Amino acid sequence: MKAVLQVHPASAAARRKVTVLGSTGSVGRQTVGLLAANKGRFGVAAMTARKNVSLLIEQARELRPGLAVIGDAAQFAALREGLSGTGIEVAAGADAIIEAARRDSDLVVAAIVGAAGLPATLAAITRGATVAFANKECLVSAGPLMMQQVARHGARLLPVDSEHNAIFQVFEDERREGIARLVLTASGGPFRDAGLKEMEKVTPEAAVRHPVWAMGAKISIDSATMMNKGLEIIEARWLFDMPGGRIDVLVHPQSVVHSMVEYKDGSVLAQLGSPDMRTPIAYALAWPERMEAPVQRLDLVKQGRLTFEAPDEARFPALRLARQALDRGDSAPAVLNAANEAAVAAFLSGKTGFLDIARVVEEVLAASNISALPDIESIHAADAAARRLAEEKISVIAGK
Numbered sequence: 001m002k003a004v005l006q007v008h009p010a011s012a013a014a015r016r017k018v019t020v021l022g023s024t025g026s027v028g029r030q031t032v033g034l035l036a037a038n039k040g041r042f043g044v045a046a047m048t049a050r051k052n053v054s055l056l057i058e059q060a061r062e063l064r065p066g067l068a069v070i071g072d073a074a075q076f077a078a079l080r081e082g083l084s085g086t087g088i089e090v091a092a093g094a095d096a097i098i099e100a101a102r103r104d105s106d107l108v109v110a111a112i113v114g115a116a117g118l119p120a121t122l123a124a125i126t127r128g129a130t131v132a133f134a135n136k137e138c139l140v141s142a143g144p145l146m147m148q149q150v151a152r153h154g155a156r157l158l159p160v161d162s163e164h165n166a167i168f169q170v171f172e173d174e175r176r177e178g179i180a181r182l183v184l185t186a187s188g189g190p191f192r193d194a195g196l197k198e199m200e201k202v203t204p205e206a207a208v209r210h211p212v213w214a215m216g217a218k219i220s221i222d223s224a225t226m227m228n229k230g231l232e233i234i235e236a237r238w239l240f241d242m243p244g245g246r247i248d249v250l251v252h253p254q255s256v257v258h259s260m261v262e263y264k265d266g267s268v269l270a271q272l273g274s275p276d277m278r279t280p281i282a283y284a285l286a287w288p289e290r291m292e293a294p295v296q297r298l299d300l301v302k303q304g305r306l307t308f309e310a311p312d313e314a315r316f317p318a319l320r321l322a323r324q325a326l327d328r329g330d331s332a333p334a335v336l337n338a339a340n341e342a343a344v345a346a347f348l349s350g351k352t353g354f355l356d357i358a359r360v361v362e363e364v365l366a367a368s369n370i371s372a373l374p375d376i377e378s379i380h381a382a383d384a385a386a387r388r389l390a391e392e393k394i395s396v397i398a399g400k
Contacts, residue, residue, distance in 0.1 A: 007354055009270060010333060011397075013084075014283075014355075015040070015042060015043050016042050016043070016106045016107060017042070017043045017044070017045045017103040017104075017105045017106045017107075018042050018043070018044055018045065018105060018106065018107045018108075018109060018285065019044070019045045019046040019047070019101065019107070019108045019109065019124075020032065020035075020044065020046070020047045020048070020109045020111065021048050021097065021100065021101060021108065021109065021110050021111060021112050021120050021121070021124075022048065022049065022050070022109075022110070022111035022113065022117065022135075023047040023048065023049055023056065023059055023111070024049040024050070024052040024055045024056055024059070025111055025112070025113055026215055026216040026277070026280065027109075027111040027134040027160065027277060028049075028109070028111040029055075030277055030278050030281055031109050031111065031281050031285070032047075032059050032062070032063065033278070034088070034278060034281060034282055034285060034291075034293065035063055035285075036062050036063060037219045037294070038291065039063075040096065041286075041291070042226050042285065043163060044064065044065035044066075044185070045065060045066050045067070045103050045104065045105035046061045046065050046066060046067040046068070046069065046072075046100040046101075046103045046105070047059060047060055047063070047065045047067070047068050047069070047100075048068075048069040048071065048097045048100050048112075048120075049069075049070055049071065049114070050070075050071040050116075051070065051071060051072040051075060052073060053072070053075040053078045053079050053082070054078075054082075056068060056070060056079065056196060057070070057078075057079065057082035059249050060083055060086070060088055060193075061082075061083070061086065064086065064088065065088060066089060066103070067089045067090070067091065067100055067103060068083060068088050068089070068090050068091075068215065069090070069091045069092065069093075069096045069097050069099075069100045070090075070091075070092045071092070071093065071094060071096075071097055072092070073093045074090045076090070076091075076092035076093075076180050079092065087359060090193050094102065094119070097112075097119075097120050098119055098120050098386050099123075099384060100120070101120040101121070101123040101124040101127075101129075101261070102123050102124070102127050104216060105129070106130065107129070107130050107131075107132055107284075107285065108121075108124040108129045108130070108131045108132070108264065109132045109133075109284070109285075110124065110131055110132065110133040110134065110135050110138070110170065111133075111134045111135065111160075111282075112135055113135065113137075113216060113218055113219075113370060114135070114137050114218065114337075114341050115137050115138070115141050115334075115337060115338060115341065115383055117135040117137065117138055118135075118137075118138045118141060118142055118273075118376070118379070119376065121133060121135060121138045121146075122138075122142075122145075122146065122149060122376060124155070125146065125149045125150055125153060125155040125157075126149055126153050127153070127155075128153045128154045128155050128160065129155055129156075130156040131155060131156070131157055131158065132158040132159075132160050132281075132284035132285065132287075133157060133158070133159065133160060134160035134161060134281075135232075136161055136164075136228075136231050136235040136271035137230060137231065137341075139235045139238045139239060140195075140231050140234045140235060140333050140334070140336070140337045140385065140400070141333060141334040141337050141338070141379055142334070142373065142376070142379050143235075143238035143333065144233065144238070144373070145373065145374075145375070145376065146238070147238050155347075157239060158284040158287055159235075159239060159280075159284075160277075160280050160281055160284050161232065161235070161280070161336055162258045162275075162277065162279070162280050162306045162399065163184045163185065163232055163236075163258055163259040164235060164236060164239060164240075164259070165233065165258070165271075165280035165283060165284065166257075166258035166259035166270070166271035166280075167182055167184075167236065167240065167259045167260075167261055167271075168259075169271045169283070170260075170261050170269035170270065170271055171240060171261055172261075172263075176241075176266070178263050178264050179194055179242075179261060179262070179263055179264070180246070180262045180263055180264050181242075181246040181247065181248055181261075181262045182236055182240060182242055182246065182247045182248070182259070182260070182261055182262075183247075183248050183249070183251075183259060183260040183261070183262060183268075184232050184233065184236065184247065184248070184249050184250075184259050185250050185251075185252040185256070185257050185258060185259050185260070185308075186223075186226060186228075186229045186230060186250070186251050186252065186311065187210070187212050187223065187251070187252065187253055187255045187275075188226075188247055188251040188252075188253055188309075189210065189211070189223045189224040189225070189310065190206065190207065190209055190210060190211055190224055190310075191207075191224055192251065192253065194315075195395075196315060196355070197313075199315070199354050199355055200353060200354070200355055201353075202224075202353075202354035204217075204221075204347060204348050204350065205268065206367075207220065207221050207224045207347075208220040208221065208224075210223055210224075212253075212254075212255040212275045214274070215277075217348060218341070218344055218348075220342070221344045221347065221348065221357070222344065224354070225316065225318045225354070225357050225358060226311060226316040226318050226356060227317055227318035227321075227322065227340050227357070227358075227361075229311070229318075229322075230248050230318045230319045230321060230322025230323070231322060231337065231340075233247050233249065233319075233322055233323065233326065234322060234325070234326050234333050234336075237326060244323060244326045244327065247302055249311050249319065250307070250308045250309070250310070251308065251309045251310070251311050252307065252308050253307060254303065254305070254306055254307065255275040256272050256273070256274070256275070256298065256303060256306055257271075257272050258270075258271050258272065258273060258280075272298060272300075273295070273298055274295055274296045274297065274298050276295040276296065277291075278293045278294065278295050279293055279295050281293075299382040308380060315356045317360075317362065318340075318357075318361070320338060321358065321361055321365060322336060324365070325365060329370075330370050330371055330372050330373060331368070331370050331371050331372070331373050331378075331379075331382040332365065332368075332370050334373060334379055334382045334383055334386070334387075335364060335365055335368045335370070335382060335386040336365060337383075337389045338363045338364075338382070338383040338384075338386035338390065339360060339364035339365065339386050339387070339389070340357065340361050342360070342386075342390035342391060342394065343356065343357040343358075343360040343361055343390060343394065344357060346394045346397075346398070351394055351397070351398040352394055352398060353397075356394075356397050359368070359393075359397075360390055360393045360394060360397070361390075363393050364386055364389045364390050364393060367389055368382075368385065368386055368389060369385075
């Protein structure tokens with residue numbers, strides 16, 4: 001674990017070279033914005049996107065990376081034409097994204113959404129990189145393998161998720177015997193006070209309208225179901241080497257306290273700030289130093305109140321399902337994540353209802369063959385099997 005959280009002095013280099021995996025997503029765009037505002041401090045080794053070639057071209061022309069990669073090979077001609085004459089190397093396809101992760105840089109920002117980000121994130125880890133990861137699904141699906149590879153290759157993980165970034169900032173790794181528990185905070189999402197009958201009728205448009213955070217569609221739905229907090233429990237278990245029974249969740253609607261660490265003497269250390277992802281991204285980019293970020297400063301007098309409440313697992317069963325998957329171990333968390341990704345996609349496309357997301361996940365977990373995951377091939381196999389089973393469940397629901 002100390003390979004992950006141990007503090008090292010800052011690089012003597014004046015300009016830190018960064019690779020951004022998933023530069024056109026929500027976290028990727030905010031990362032690019034910070035890099036563009038600090039060109040004297042950062043250079044860009046590589047940038048990748050899945051299919052938004054027009055935005056990738058715009059970003060690459062702004063930041064001038066050594067390499068720009070589009071995952072969708074059908075968009076390669078457009079990328080090549082758009083960056084013609086810039087001197088930027090271009091490539092396309094899944095293998096090219098992995099190669100971008102292997103390219104020499106001081107920091108890799110892993111912002112590819114979902115389990116699709118695992119191969120590139122592991123590629124960065126196996127070259128011993130410092131990886132600022134915003135992709136909780138990687139540790140959920142492959143926690144033991146990722147941490148094994150981190151230790152083997154001397155890599156370093158810097159969490160970008162606001163909750164884990166908050167814990168990272170107040171986690172005393174060298175005196176971890178004094179830590180009693182971790183507390184992840186949750187906004188409660190847009191349906192915190194909604195009843196089950198109301199949630200049965202929720203539309204995708206309503207579910208993605210988060211009351212506090214500006215996020216992509218998938219994570220917004222995960223926040224609405226509270227699956228994001230379940231995934232974060234599993235992520236925290238591996239990142240901080242903390243048993244799941246010592247990781248709690250509190251609903252905190254104001255999203256000012258981003259998470260807490262409770263110590264055995266009764267002290268509780270918390271990281272506070274305005275709810276803006278640019279704060280944890282900036283922290284990871286500059287770590288172990290700090291940099292200016294264009295975020296609204298927290299005014300506690302103006303804020304006035306900070307409230308907390310226990311999550312309602314009857315209305316939000318995703319938390320229970322995530323804990324069950326963590327307790328079962330082996331492939332159960334990977335199955336949970338794959339089934340959830342499939343179920344969220346089905347809801348966003350109008351095939352199923354909001355409450356069907358947790359139902360599909362629960363049914364897939366119950367029907368899956370849970371087994372050990374010693375390598376990435378077995379992780380891919382478990383993921384694929386869970387998605388096939390989820391699609392079968394979704395087809396039944398859609399046919400009703």
